[in-house]
Amino acid sequence: MMHDQSDVTALAQAQTAGELLEGPVGKPMSYWQLVWWRLQRDKVTLVAAAVILGIILSAVLAPYLAPHEPFQSSIRKRLAKVGTPGHVLGTDEQGRDMLSRLLYGGRMSLVAGVTPVLIALLAGSTLGILAGFVGGPLNLLIMRGVDIFFAFPSILLAIAISGALGAGLKNTIIALSIVFTPPIARVAESVTTQVRGWEFMEAARASGAGTVAIIRHHMIANVLAPIFVYASTLISVSVIIASGLSFLGLGVSPPNAEWGLMLNTLRGSIYVNPLVAALPGVMIFMTSMSFNLLSDGLRDAMDVRL
Amino acid sequence: MEHNGAILTVQDLRKYFPVRGGLLQTVQAQVQAVDGVSFDVRRGEILGIVGESGCGKSTTARLILRLIEPDAGAVRFDSQDMLRASPVELKAFRRQVQMVFQDPYSSLNPRMNIEDAVAFNVLVHGASRSEARAKAWDVLNKVGLRAEQFGRRYPHELSGGQRQRVNIARALVLDPKLIILDEPVSSLDKSVQAQVLNLLQNLKNDLGLTYLFISHDLHVIEYLSDRVLVMYLGQVVEMGSAEEVAVAPLHPYTQALFASTPSMNPDARLERPPLTGDPPNPINPPSGCRFRTRCPHAMESCAAANPPLLPMGSNGRQVACYLYGNQTTTRG
Numbered sequence: 001m002m003h004d005q006s007d008v009t010a011l012a013q014a015q016t017a018g019e020l021l022e023g024p025v026g027k028p029m030s031y032w033q034l035v036w037w038r039l040q041r042d043k044v045t046l047v048a049a050a051v052i053l054g055i056i057l058s059a060v061l062a063p064y065l066a067p068h069e070p071f072q073s074s075i076r077k078r079l080a081k082v083g084t085p086g087h088v089l090g091t092d093e094q095g096r097d098m099l100s101r102l103l104y105g106g107r108m109s110l111v112a113g114v115t116p117v118l119i120a121l122l123a124g125s126t127l128g129i130l131a132g133f134v135g136g137p138l139n140l141l142i143m144r145g146v147d148i149f150f151a152f153p154s155i156l157l158a159i160a161i162s163g164a165l166g167a168g169l170k171n172t173i174i175a176l177s178i179v180f181t182p183p184i185a186r187v188a189e190s191v192t193t194q195v196r197g198w199e200f201m202e203a204a205r206a207s208g209a210g211t212v213a214i215i216r217h218h219m220i221a222n223v224l225a226p227i228f229v230y231a232s233t234l235i236s237v238s239v240i241i242a243s244g245l246s247f248l249g250l251g252v253s254p255p256n257a258e259w260g261l262m263l264n265t266l267r268g269s270i271y272v273n274p275l276v277a278a279l280p281g282v283m284i285f286m287t288s289m290s291f292n293l294l295s296d297g298l299r300d301a302m303d304v305r306l
Numbered sequence: 307m308e309h310n311g312a313i314l315t316v317q318d319l320r321k322y323f324p325v326r327g328g329l330l331q332t333v334q335a336q337v338q339a340v341d342g343v344s345f346d347v348r349r350g351e352i353l354g355i356v357g358e359s360g361c362g363k364s365t366t367a368r369l370i371l372r373l374i375e376p377d378a379g380a381v382r383f384d385s386q387d388m389l390r391a392s393p394v395e396l397k398a399f400r401r402q403v404q405m406v407f408q409d410p411y412s413s414l415n416p417r418m419n420i421e422d423a424v425a426f427n428v429l430v431h432g433a434s435r436s437e438a439r440a441k442a443w444d445v446l447n448k449v450g451l452r453a454e455q456f457g458r459r460y461p462h463e464l465s466g467g468q469r470q471r472v473n474i475a476r477a478l479v480l481d482p483k484l485i486i487l488d489e490p491v492s493s494l495d496k497s498v499q500a501q502v503l504n505l506l507q508n509l510k511n512d513l514g515l516t517y518l519f520i521s522h523d524l525h526v527i528e529y530l531s532d533r534v535l536v537m538y539l540g541q542v543v544e545m546g547s548a549e550e551v552a553v554a555p556l557h558p559y560t561q562a563l564f565a566s567t568p569s570m571n572p573d574a575r576l577e578r579p580p581l582t583g584d585p586p587n588p589i590n591p592p593s594g595c596r597f598r599t600r601c602p603h604a605m606e607s608c609a610a611a612n613p614p615l616l617p618m619g620s621n622g623r624q625v626a627c628y629l630y631g632n633q634t635t636t637r638g
Contacts, residue, residue, distance in 0.1 A: 208400035
């Protein structure tokens with residue numbers, strides 16, 4: 001990342017000056033103050049965060065922002081071009097307002113993209129931390145079980161599970177949660193095992209601390225930060241796979257607005273009105289990309305060792 | 307063994323690590339990491355433990371604190387056997403016996419500033435936050451880190467020497483009687499080593515501490531210790547005052563160890579054959595004396611039985627070698 005360079009140089013200069021190790025004014029900062037200060041200097045991450053915030057806001061406020069009903073179709077206004085008065089982003093193959101549908105579609109895409117990662121974060125880190133902390137036969141059982149899921153490519157697995165469960169938003173979320181639990185569990189397990197082997201864990205035991213105190217003060221932050229960062233990178237993948245499932249007819253069912261589904265129904269119009277047909281794809285790309293950049297930036301800002 | 311004034315007595319400490327393998331993870335072999343180690347630490351002294359990597363020095367330290375559970379033996383602190391202590395007694399014991407770890411990088415939590423890292427040990431024993439913080443500031447100042455300047459810093463912002471000072475502060479903050487130092491200066495530069503060693507020396511004098519000092523560096527041990535204990539492949543081969551052991555090492559292994567460190571005096575160089583080869587595998591140690599495969603004086607009796615640690619002279623000097631004693635005795 002480009003911003004690292006300037007950060008590192010600043011820190012190096014500060015170190016040679018023998019002061020100002022923590023922040024811009026040489027004042028000691030708390031961990032979160034430091035993270036915030038670093039994020040503020042990272043333009044790419046700030047833009048990504050702004051884009052995501054915009055998408056979330058527009059999804060939440062869709063009923064107030066949308067100029068038309070998302071389901072209101074009109075035979076006369078089919079496939080209006082971008083910039084048509086009254087339909088700023090044109091209309092789809094049934095004459096429904098694209099802007100309104102994109103706004104409403106964001107709700108579905110965000111829910112289908114973010115929820116599975118949150119569920120998988122909970123399930124995966126529980127399994128992984130348990131396996132890493134307890135070790136032995138339990139570790140063997142959990143981790144070999146996780147390995148079974150790695151035999152399938154994630155998209156194939158998601159298609160298979162949604163295919164078995166049937167179409168619908170709920171089933172998409174279940175399928176994606178199952179897909180993302182194993183990789184999070186694996187990261188959680190390896191981080192836990194690694195942290196468990198560090199000498200400061202032993203030092204804490206040597207000081208007479210009990211297991212609960214050690215887990216609370218020494219384990220949690222060191223284990224959760226990397227898991228959290230890893231999970232945040234999965235959101236972008238999740239958004240894409242969720243859209244992919246509805247594109248294939250395994251996700252949200254028509255006439256609901258969802259970006260993947262819209263891409264599918266507009267597929268036939270790609271030669272007639274390519275710009276309008278590409279719009280849902282642009283939204284998927286922007287959302288996925290922004291989540292990716294944001295998680296990158298967060299990872300760098302949260303790593304105290306950089 | 308002399309028990310007079312002993313603060314810590316270790317008797318016949320033993321730890322074999324199982325080596326698992328195969329389909330069912332069955333025990334295939336045993337690594338004899340520590341095999342029948344006995345010694346005592348006297349109140350107010352510095353006892354040095356020296357030996358090559360993998361000889362069981364660090365394992366011994368961890369066994370004493372029960373960071374690893376020993377298979378057999380006894381560790382008596384104030385005449386109470388800690389290997390049979392209840393969790394409450396063990397917690398009290400760990401308060402009085404602290405440890406400084408070798409690696410200044412992994413021994414500090416990267417997400418905890420040093421003030422909290424030091425205060426944590428006090429909090430664990432039921433102090434209030436402000437009390438713990440005050441104690442932490444006090445010891446940080448004692449080890450030469452100005453608390454108001456360094457307290458809120460994170461480990462990655464400190465140098466190796468500074469981190470090791472934090473480790474020492476963390477050990478000191480509970481007012482222990484005995485500190486086990488596991489290679490505390492091995493990963494530091496020579497100049498920083500000297501600073502830290504002097505700091506340790508001063509702290510010991512000021513606070514009336516007792517040290518168990520583990521190192522592979524003979525110069526450090528010789529400089530700091532009152533008595534020295536030499537270990538080879540999980541067993542003690544020689545014990546005595548630092549001066550005597552340095553001037554006239556008895557066991558061929560100790561002699562070889564001193565011979566393999568370059569001397570500052572050109573005339574004293576290479577009087578004795580230096581140590582060659584690697585230590586044998588502790589999974590399958592040689593029969594009889596464990597050093598016989600590398601020993602220039604090996605005799606037939608050395609292969610037959612393992613020489614016991616026997617007293618030599620009156621100064622508490624002990625050596626385990628058939629060159630100096632009864633060849634019919636063996637150790638268990």
